[in-house]
Amino acid sequence: QRQLVESGGGLVQPGGSLTLSCETSGFTMGYYTIAWFRQAPGKEREGVSCINPAMKTLYADSVKDRFTISRDNAKNTVYLHLDSLKPEDTARYYCAASRDPLYDVTYGLLESNYDSWGQGTQVIVSS
Numbered sequence: 677q678r679q680l681v682e683s684g685g686g687l688v689q690p691g692g693s694l695t696l697s698c699e700t701s702g703f704t705m706g707y708y709t710i711a712w713f714r715q716a717p718g719k720e721r722e723g724v725s726c727i728n729p730a731m732k733t734l735y736a737d738s739v740k741d742r743f744t745i746s747r748d749n750a751k752n753t754v755y756l757h758l759d760s761l762k763p764e765d766t767a768r769y770y771c772a773a774s775r776d777p778l779y780d781v782t783y784g785l786l787e788s789n790y791d792s793w794g795q796g797t798q799v800i801v802s803s
Contacts, residue, residue: 678702678792680771685797692761696797698754698771703792706749709778711790712756714767714799723785724769725756726778734781739765761801768796 684696698710711726725735725745733745744757754771772790783789 678773680773680792680794682769682771682794682797685769685799687800687802688761689803690762690801692801694758694761694799696756696758696769696771696799698756698794700752700754700773703773705747705752705754705773707775707777709774709776709781709784709789710747710754711772711774711784712745712754712769713772713785713787714765714769715796716764716767719767721770721787723787726781726784727754728778728781728784730777730779732779732781734784736785758799761799763801763803766799766801768798770794770796 679701681699709728712724715721727745742760747754771794773792774789
């Protein structure tokens with residue numbers, strides 16, 4: 677049973693920072709591309725960032741230069757560091773895994789690539 681568990685969300689003021697964690701189990705995470713998605717109230721889920729087994733990364737334009745994705749295969753954990761947060765970053769953040777290594781990450785933010793999902797962690801950016 678593949679499991680992904682997000683943590684680290686919370687309430688933060690605009691301009692603040694958070695680090696989200698995605699702890700995985702039930703599979704060898706190093707073989708998988710891992711992505712972060714988010715969904716705000718009334719909006720569709722959107723891709724935020726992904727990292728493939730070769731450490732190639734992709735970011736949505738809305739978070740580029742503000743968020744950083746990283747992975748620690750030994751800890752079976754992927755992180756998303758959120759910096760310079762804006763109110764529009766408020767959303768539930770999910771991590772997801774794809775067995776396809778996605779060596780070309782051009783399409784790595786399409787949710788159809790991912791078949792295992794976590795339950796999400798809530799991020800609220802408000803003054």
